[in-house]
Amino acid sequence: MSVRAAVVRRMDGIDSVRVGQFLVPVGVLVVWQALVGVTSGVAFAGPAATFSALVGGIEAGWLATGLRRTMTELVVAYVLAVVAGLWIGVALGSSDFWSDVFEPILIGTYSIPKVTLFPMFLFVFQLGMDSKIAFGWFHGVFPVAILTMSAMTTVSDEHLKVARSLRLSRWQTFREVIVPSILPGLVIGLRLGFNLTFLGIVLGEMFAAREGLGYTLVEFIAGGQIDRIMAIIVVLVAVAAVVNVGFFALESRLGARERTADIRM
Amino acid sequence: MSEGTLDGATAGLSRTTKVRAVQAAVLVSLVVSVEVGPRTGVVGRTTLIPLSVMVEELLGLLGSGQLTPHIVQTFAAVFGAFALAVVTGVPAGIVLWRVDTLKQVLDPYLLIYYAVPFFAFYPLLISILGLGIAPILAISWGFSVVIVVTNTASGLAQIPEAYTAAGRDMNLSRWQMLRYVYLPASVPYVFTGLKLGFVYALIGTIASEFILAESGLGWLISYNYNNFDVPGMYAAMLLVISLALAVNTVLARVESRLYQRAVA
Amino acid sequence: MLELRNLSKTYGLGDDRTSTIVALDGIDLTVEEGEFVSIIGPTGCGKSTLFEVIGGLTDATEGRVDIDGDRVDGPDERIGMVFQDHSTFPWLSVIENVAFGLRMNGVSKAERRERAHEMIDLVGLSGFEDASPTELSGGMNQRVAIARTLVMDPDIILMDEPFGALDEQTRLIIGNELLRIWRETGATILFVTHNINEAVQLSDRIAVMSARPGRFKTIVDNDIPRPRDDDTMSTEAFNDLVQRLWTELKSESRKGMEQQEGRTVTAGSEADS
Ligand SMILES: Nc1ncnc2c1ncn2[C@@H]1O[C@H](COP(=O)(O)OP(=O)(O)O)[C@@H](O)[C@H]1O
Ligand SMILES: [Mg+2]
Numbered sequence: 001m002s003v004r005a006a007v008v009r010r011m012d013g014i015d016s017v018r019v020g021q022f023l024v025p026v027g028v029l030v031v032w033q034a035l036v037g038v039t040s041g042v043a044f045a046g047p048a049a050t051f052s053a054l055v056g057g058i059e060a061g062w063l064a065t066g067l068r069r070t071m072t073e074l075v076v077a078y079v080l081a082v083v084a085g086l087w088i089g090v091a092l093g094s095s096d097f098w099s100d101v102f103e104p105i106l107i108g109t110y111s112i113p114k115v116t117l118f119p120m121f122l123f124v125f126q127l128g129m130d131s132k133i134a135f136g137w138f139h140g141v142f143p144v145a146i147l148t149m150s151a152m153t154t155v156s157d158e159h160l161k162v163a164r165s166l167r168l169s170r171w172q173t174f175r176e177v178i179v180p181s182i183l184p185g186l187v188i189g190l191r192l193g194f195n196l197t198f199l200g201i202v203l204g205e206m207f208a209a210r211e212g213l214g215y216t217l218v219e220f221i222a223g224g225q226i227d228r229i230m231a232i233i234v235v236l237v238a239v240a241a242v243v244n245v246g247f248f249a250l251e252s253r254l255g256a257r258e259r260t261a262d263i264r265m
Numbered sequence: 266m267s268e269g270t271l272d273g274a275t276a277g278l279s280r281t282t283k284v285r286a287v288q289a290a291v292l293v294s295l296v297v298s299v300e301v302g303p304r305t306g307v308v309g310r311t312t313l314i315p316l317s318v319m320v321e322e323l324l325g326l327l328g329s330g331q332l333t334p335h336i337v338q339t340f341a342a343v344f345g346a347f348a349l350a351v352v353t354g355v356p357a358g359i360v361l362w363r364v365d366t367l368k369q370v371l372d373p374y375l376l377i378y379y380a381v382p383f384f385a386f387y388p389l390l391i392s393i394l395g396l397g398i399a400p401i402l403a404i405s406w407g408f409s410v411v412i413v414v415t416n417t418a419s420g421l422a423q424i425p426e427a428y429t430a431a432g433r434d435m436n437l438s439r440w441q442m443l444r445y446v447y448l449p450a451s452v453p454y455v456f457t458g459l460k461l462g463f464v465y466a467l468i469g470t471i472a473s474e475f476i477l478a479e480s481g482l483g484w485l486i487s488y489n490y491n492n493f494d495v496p497g498m499y500a501a502m503l504l505v506i507s508l509a510l511a512v513n514t515v516l517a518r519v520e521s522r523l524y525q526r527a528v529a
Numbered sequence: 530m531l532e533l534r535n536l537s538k539t540y541g542l543g544d545d546r547t548s549t550i551v552a553l554d555g556i557d558l559t560v561e562e563g564e565f566v567s568i569i570g571p572t573g574c575g576k577s578t579l580f581e582v583i584g585g586l587t588d589a590t591e592g593r594v595d596i597d598g599d600r601v602d603g604p605d606e607r608i609g610m611v612f613q614d615h616s617t618f619p620w621l622s623v624i625e626n627v628a629f630g631l632r633m634n635g636v637s638k639a640e641r642r643e644r645a646h647e648m649i650d651l652v653g654l655s656g657f658e659d660a661s662p663t664e665l666s667g668g669m670n671q672r673v674a675i676a677r678t679l680v681m682d683p684d685i686i687l688m689d690e691p692f693g694a695l696d697e698q699t700r701l702i703i704g705n706e707l708l709r710i711w712r713e714t715g716a717t718i719l720f721v722t723h724n725i726n727e728a729v730q731l732s733d734r735i736a737v738m739s740a741r742p743g744r745f746k747t748i749v750d751n752d753i754p755r756p757r758d759d760d761t762m763s764t765e766a767f768n769d770l771v772q773r774l775w776t777e778l779k780s781e782s783r784k785g786m787e788q789q790e791g792r793t794v795t796a797g798s799e800a801d802s
Contacts, residue, residue, distance in 0.1 A: 017369040102291075112505075112506050113468045113505060166634075176629075180618070207475065233389065244376075
């Protein structure tokens with residue numbers, strides 16, 4: 001086969017992938033619409049109904065109010081999870097011994113259904129925003145800590161020796177040598193941490209809150225307002241998608257690769 | 266020489282032993298603080314109850330049979346969702362591994378899948394399927410199936426070239442290749458997917474029950490919370506967490522055994 | 530003047546630190562200003578340990594290091610270190626790598642630029658300022674590492690097998706350039722290599738280390754006149770010196786290899802041997 005033919009085929013391949021990737025959301029819309037027919041619309045809202053509920057929600061303000069509340073909790077919880085996770089990961093990852101000790105403990109805790117512990121957060125932080133923030137933090141801190149810890153093994157001893165021989169302070173060594181070294185693994189941790197914090201916040205709101213999109217979601221079940229439920233889901237999915245696409249762009253620029261499936265979520 | 270080798274071996278062992286010892290110390294101090302904290306009043310009794318009280322309560326509830334229907338309900342949902350995830354996820358993973366274009370098309374969507382706060386769909390499913398086991402099965406299946414799909418596909422893709430070359434040398438048919446080469450060689454990787462699939466099904470079930478259900482262990486925790494039955498709540502919590510940790514430990518053991526065999 | 534007095538270093542091994550390994554045992558050496566001294570010795574004899582002690586990266590168990598009568602205690606600005614391989618920062622460009630130490634020590638941007646450019650010129654990397662180390666060959670990376678050390682203007686430079694990962698031709702060329710840089714900067718250089726030819730090509734004196742525990746078995750003056758060019762390497766004097774060093778080194782290398790093979794093994798009984 002000539003090089004030219006190979007190139008042409010390759011371009012074909014890329015194009016069909018692109019087209020396919022574009023068709024996935026279209027397919028989702030089609031299936032969604034078809035489901036409306038199947039369920040005969042009683043318990044279900046199609047794309048059009050959802051869209052008008054979305055617009056209605058924006059106009060009435062309940063969507064923006066809920067979103068603002070949820071996002072505030074999310075941002076605070078996430079920032080705290082990143083700071084704590086990074087700190088824990090770097091502290092434990094700096095020592096082989098302590099990473100060996102804590103890795104299975106962290107991974108074990110990470111894999112229990114954390115939602116069962118939510119009542120404890122309610123006991124400690126009451127029903128307000130704090131309990132949601134703490135619960136979101138609790139979800140997000142593990143992936144950040146675990147991935148930071150495992151990324152710490154990629155910090156080169158030579159680089160640390162260079163840092164010491166150039167008399168860098170601890171903070172300079174952290175900022176200028178350790179952070180750039182662990183960045184590829186770290187961004188994956190930051191993305192997974194975001195996703196889990198988000199999940200924790202929404203779960204917390206669904207279970208016990210008086211505000212926020214998760215709370216509104218459960219409220220609308222009682223009222224059977226399925227189009228509004230769908231509108232909220234669309235907003236949540238959109239937030240997750242936008243943030244993750246941003247992270248993916250960052251990851252591919254840094255050449256980050258997910259190392260084990262274990263850490264996927 | 267031989268004496269020295271022994272030396273090296275015990276030196277290595279003593280490090281592992283030390284790691285184990287410190288891990289045990291961490292866990293014991295956790296257990297002790299859950300016991301002593303509420304007893305000494307460092308933590309309020311309305312926040313946390315001593316571990317021994319939890320255990321006592323749990324044994325009482327188990328003995329009286331009050332927990333049995335909830336355990337049955339939760340297990341039915343977990344195993345049902347997991348079985349569905351395996352039956353649908355493994356074949357889908359094989360297809361994805363064979364059809365590269367499809368994999369390329371779906372890759373970004375599969376990666377983003379778990380970014381969606383999944384339980385938001387639960388109210389929707391309830392309004393479609395009603396409050397019973399069906400929406401729980403649906404959400405746990407959805408939560409678990411994609412990790413099975415992606416791990417099956419990536420597991421099959423990780424099979425060393427040497428195995429497939431050997432298979433081709435023996436003129437195996439496509440089916441024989443799949444049956445005798447690909448599947449056995451990918452067992453460890455696929456198992457990782459199944460392990461995670463099971464853990465996800467468990468998380469999915471408990472979380473759905475917790476938010477809104479009429480029975481099940483997850484529901485019991487939230488029911489007891491809402492009815493101020495703190496000992497009952499902690500007993501159910503203890504049961505769920507112990508189950509999750511036990512399942513995880515067993516599956517992780519099997520997994521590491523499988524990987525060891527794959528390497529050897 | 531750099532003085533090493535009775536330097537010894539014992540590493541504790543294992544969790545309990547009861548078993549030990551004596552890496553250095555009574556090292557004495559005086560290096561005059563502007564001198565080029567090479568150190569050769571079998572793998573594992575303690576060469577890197579010696580440099581880490583001199584560079585203040587690790588404490589000596591016994592003995593002391595002085596520069597002009599002033600004790601060295603921790604990383605010192607009068608000492609610069611160049612490490613074997615992969616020590617450049619891949620996330621920084623060449624010029625950012627070279628200017629790194631200056632930036633960390635609060636030197637102004639304008640001055641950083643000027644001094645970094647000067648050093649990049651000196652090591653022959655002009656035109657590659659904005660390249661990434663990942664795009665450069667191993668030899669070019671070592672030039673970056675050398676420039677990064679030189680830019681701090683150290684009096685003494687410790688180089689631990691800096692060309693160990695380079696192929697023979699590159700090593701010869703960069704060795705000649707190192708001599709030029711040494712002349713131009715007037716720095717004192719201590720240089721570890723496992724390549725005897727390289728040691729003879731570069732140094733004023735060559736110290737041969739014994740297998741562990743590391744001591745100086747002998748220190749040989751190298752009177753071969755400078756400048757030494759490629760022809761020098763085929764002279765009789767050159768080959769005689771290489772032979773002589775090889776004879777000194779051979780028995781130690783064999784001992785060293787035996788130690789390496791029994792490495793996992795001997796951990797326990799080292800201290801009293
Ligand atoms: N941090 C350390 N802890 C314990 N032993 C070490 C450490 N660093 C080096 N050693 C041991 O000290 C001896 C000398 O090592 P090194 O100085 O690296 O030798 P060389 O550079 O000559 O090859 C070796 O046996 C090595 O295993
Ligand atoms: Mg060395």
